[in-house]
Amino acid sequence: MKNIYKYIAVFSAISIITILFLYFQSVNNAVDNVKETNTAYSLKLIEKENSWIYEVYNQEQLYIRQEYIPAVKGKQVFKTKEDAEKVGQVVINKLSNKTLPVITVAELTTNNISFQ
Structure with missing residues:
Protein backbone atom coordinates (compact mmCIF):
# COMPACT_ATOMS: atom_id res chain seq x y z
CA MET A 1 0.00 0.00 0.00
CA THR A 39 10.30 48.83 -31.60
CA ALA A 40 8.39 48.49 -34.88
CA TYR A 41 5.49 50.72 -33.73
CA SER A 42 5.54 54.35 -32.74
CA LEU A 43 2.91 56.83 -31.60
CA LYS A 44 2.36 60.39 -32.78
CA LEU A 45 -0.09 62.78 -31.10
CA ILE A 46 -1.64 65.66 -33.08
CA GLU A 47 -3.66 68.57 -31.75
CA LYS A 48 -6.66 69.52 -33.91
CA GLU A 49 -8.72 72.50 -32.79
CA ASN A 50 -9.94 71.48 -29.31
CA SER A 51 -9.21 67.76 -29.62
CA TRP A 52 -6.40 65.26 -30.00
CA ILE A 53 -5.67 62.58 -32.59
CA TYR A 54 -3.28 59.66 -32.31
CA GLU A 55 -1.47 57.99 -35.15
CA VAL A 56 0.30 54.65 -34.95
CA TYR A 57 3.20 54.11 -37.31
CA ASN A 58 4.71 50.80 -38.31
CA GLN A 59 8.33 51.42 -39.29
CA GLU A 60 7.71 55.04 -40.35
CA GLN A 61 4.53 54.16 -42.32
CA LEU A 62 1.12 55.33 -41.09
CA TYR A 63 -0.77 52.29 -39.86
CA ILE A 64 -3.68 53.71 -37.80
CA ARG A 65 -5.09 57.24 -37.53
CA GLN A 66 -7.72 57.64 -34.81
CA GLU A 67 -9.56 60.95 -34.60
CA TYR A 68 -12.42 59.73 -32.42
CA ILE A 69 -12.64 57.68 -29.26
CA PRO A 70 -13.15 54.06 -30.33
CA ALA A 71 -15.89 51.80 -28.92
CA VAL A 72 -18.26 54.64 -27.99
CA LYS A 73 -21.37 55.92 -29.74
CA GLY A 74 -21.05 58.94 -31.97
CA LYS A 75 -18.00 60.90 -32.94
CA GLN A 76 -16.55 61.74 -29.56
CA VAL A 77 -13.10 63.30 -29.67
CA PHE A 78 -10.17 62.93 -27.30
CA LYS A 79 -10.37 65.96 -25.04
CA THR A 80 -6.84 65.68 -23.67
CA LYS A 81 -3.47 64.67 -25.01
CA GLU A 82 -3.14 62.18 -22.17
CA ASP A 83 -6.35 60.36 -23.16
CA ALA A 84 -5.21 60.01 -26.77
CA GLU A 85 -1.80 58.83 -25.63
CA LYS A 86 -3.21 56.19 -23.24
CA VAL A 87 -5.45 54.67 -25.92
CA GLY A 88 -2.64 54.83 -28.47
CA GLN A 89 -0.34 52.95 -26.10
CA VAL A 90 -3.00 50.27 -25.54
CA VAL A 91 -3.25 49.84 -29.33
CA ILE A 92 0.54 49.60 -29.69
CA ASN A 93 0.70 47.02 -26.89
CA LYS A 94 -1.94 44.92 -28.64
CA LEU A 95 -0.16 45.17 -31.99
CA SER A 96 3.14 44.26 -30.37
CA ASN A 97 1.48 41.19 -28.83
CA LYS A 98 0.10 40.29 -32.26
CA THR A 99 -3.53 40.72 -31.26
CA LEU A 100 -6.24 42.78 -32.89
CA PRO A 101 -6.02 46.44 -31.85
CA VAL A 102 -9.68 46.59 -30.85
CA ILE A 103 -10.49 48.90 -27.94
CA THR A 104 -13.40 48.13 -25.61
CA VAL A 105 -15.44 50.38 -23.35
CA ALA A 106 -14.00 48.47 -20.38
CA GLU A 107 -10.47 49.38 -21.47
CA LEU A 108 -11.49 53.02 -21.81
CA THR A 109 -12.95 52.96 -18.30
CA THR A 110 -9.88 51.19 -16.89
CA ASN A 111 -7.63 53.89 -18.36
CA ASN A 112 -9.89 56.70 -17.09
CA ILE A 113 -10.69 58.02 -20.57
CA SER A 114 -13.47 60.59 -20.39
CA PHE A 115 -16.41 60.03 -22.73
CA GLN A 116 -20.20 60.26 -22.65
Whole structure:
Protein backbone atom coordinates (compact mmCIF):
# COMPACT_ATOMS: atom_id res chain seq x y z
CA MET A 1 0.00 0.00 0.00
CA LYS A 2 2.87 2.33 0.82
CA ASN A 3 4.33 1.68 -2.65
CA ILE A 4 1.17 3.03 -4.30
CA TYR A 5 1.51 6.31 -2.38
CA LYS A 6 5.16 6.56 -3.42
CA TYR A 7 4.22 6.05 -7.08
CA ILE A 8 1.45 8.63 -6.85
CA ALA A 9 3.80 11.14 -5.20
CA VAL A 10 6.52 10.62 -7.82
CA PHE A 11 4.02 10.84 -10.68
CA SER A 12 2.52 14.03 -9.23
CA ALA A 13 5.95 15.62 -8.78
CA ILE A 14 6.98 14.78 -12.35
CA SER A 15 3.68 16.13 -13.68
CA ILE A 16 4.01 19.41 -11.77
CA ILE A 17 7.61 19.89 -12.90
CA THR A 18 6.63 19.23 -16.53
CA ILE A 19 3.72 21.69 -16.37
CA LEU A 20 5.91 24.38 -14.80
CA PHE A 21 8.60 23.84 -17.43
CA LEU A 22 6.11 24.20 -20.29
CA TYR A 23 4.55 27.27 -18.70
CA PHE A 24 7.87 29.08 -18.30
CA GLN A 25 8.87 28.16 -21.86
CA SER A 26 5.70 29.77 -23.22
CA VAL A 27 6.18 32.88 -21.06
CA ASN A 28 9.77 33.28 -22.29
CA ASN A 29 8.66 32.94 -25.91
CA ALA A 30 5.98 35.60 -25.41
CA VAL A 31 8.49 38.02 -23.86
CA ASP A 32 10.93 37.45 -26.73
CA ASN A 33 8.22 38.25 -29.30
CA VAL A 34 7.31 41.49 -27.54
CA LYS A 35 10.92 42.62 -27.57
CA GLU A 36 11.24 41.98 -31.29
CA THR A 37 8.06 43.79 -32.32
CA ASN A 38 7.99 46.50 -29.65
CA THR A 39 10.30 48.83 -31.60
CA ALA A 40 8.39 48.49 -34.88
CA TYR A 41 5.49 50.72 -33.73
CA SER A 42 5.54 54.35 -32.74
CA LEU A 43 2.91 56.83 -31.60
CA LYS A 44 2.36 60.39 -32.78
CA LEU A 45 -0.09 62.78 -31.10
CA ILE A 46 -1.64 65.66 -33.08
CA GLU A 47 -3.66 68.57 -31.75
CA LYS A 48 -6.66 69.52 -33.91
CA GLU A 49 -8.72 72.50 -32.79
CA ASN A 50 -9.94 71.48 -29.31
CA SER A 51 -9.21 67.76 -29.62
CA TRP A 52 -6.40 65.26 -30.00
CA ILE A 53 -5.67 62.58 -32.59
CA TYR A 54 -3.28 59.66 -32.31
CA GLU A 55 -1.47 57.99 -35.15
CA VAL A 56 0.30 54.65 -34.95
CA TYR A 57 3.20 54.11 -37.31
CA ASN A 58 4.71 50.80 -38.31
CA GLN A 59 8.33 51.42 -39.29
CA GLU A 60 7.71 55.04 -40.35
CA GLN A 61 4.53 54.16 -42.32
CA LEU A 62 1.12 55.33 -41.09
CA TYR A 63 -0.77 52.29 -39.86
CA ILE A 64 -3.68 53.71 -37.80
CA ARG A 65 -5.09 57.24 -37.53
CA GLN A 66 -7.72 57.64 -34.81
CA GLU A 67 -9.56 60.95 -34.60
CA TYR A 68 -12.42 59.73 -32.42
CA ILE A 69 -12.64 57.68 -29.26
CA PRO A 70 -13.15 54.06 -30.33
CA ALA A 71 -15.89 51.80 -28.92
CA VAL A 72 -18.26 54.64 -27.99
CA LYS A 73 -21.37 55.92 -29.74
CA GLY A 74 -21.05 58.94 -31.97
CA LYS A 75 -18.00 60.90 -32.94
CA GLN A 76 -16.55 61.74 -29.56
CA VAL A 77 -13.10 63.30 -29.67
CA PHE A 78 -10.17 62.93 -27.30
CA LYS A 79 -10.37 65.96 -25.04
CA THR A 80 -6.84 65.68 -23.67
CA LYS A 81 -3.47 64.67 -25.01
CA GLU A 82 -3.14 62.18 -22.17
CA ASP A 83 -6.35 60.36 -23.16
CA ALA A 84 -5.21 60.01 -26.77
CA GLU A 85 -1.80 58.83 -25.63
CA LYS A 86 -3.21 56.19 -23.24
CA VAL A 87 -5.45 54.67 -25.92
CA GLY A 88 -2.64 54.83 -28.47
CA GLN A 89 -0.34 52.95 -26.10
CA VAL A 90 -3.00 50.27 -25.54
CA VAL A 91 -3.25 49.84 -29.33
CA ILE A 92 0.54 49.60 -29.69
CA ASN A 93 0.70 47.02 -26.89
CA LYS A 94 -1.94 44.92 -28.64
CA LEU A 95 -0.16 45.17 -31.99
CA SER A 96 3.14 44.26 -30.37
CA ASN A 97 1.48 41.19 -28.83
CA LYS A 98 0.10 40.29 -32.26
CA THR A 99 -3.53 40.72 -31.26
CA LEU A 100 -6.24 42.78 -32.89
CA PRO A 101 -6.02 46.44 -31.85
CA VAL A 102 -9.68 46.59 -30.85
CA ILE A 103 -10.49 48.90 -27.94
CA THR A 104 -13.40 48.13 -25.61
CA VAL A 105 -15.44 50.38 -23.35
CA ALA A 106 -14.00 48.47 -20.38
CA GLU A 107 -10.47 49.38 -21.47
CA LEU A 108 -11.49 53.02 -21.81
CA THR A 109 -12.95 52.96 -18.30
CA THR A 110 -9.88 51.19 -16.89
CA ASN A 111 -7.63 53.89 -18.36
CA ASN A 112 -9.89 56.70 -17.09
CA ILE A 113 -10.69 58.02 -20.57
CA SER A 114 -13.47 60.59 -20.39
CA PHE A 115 -16.41 60.03 -22.73
CA GLN A 116 -20.20 60.26 -22.65
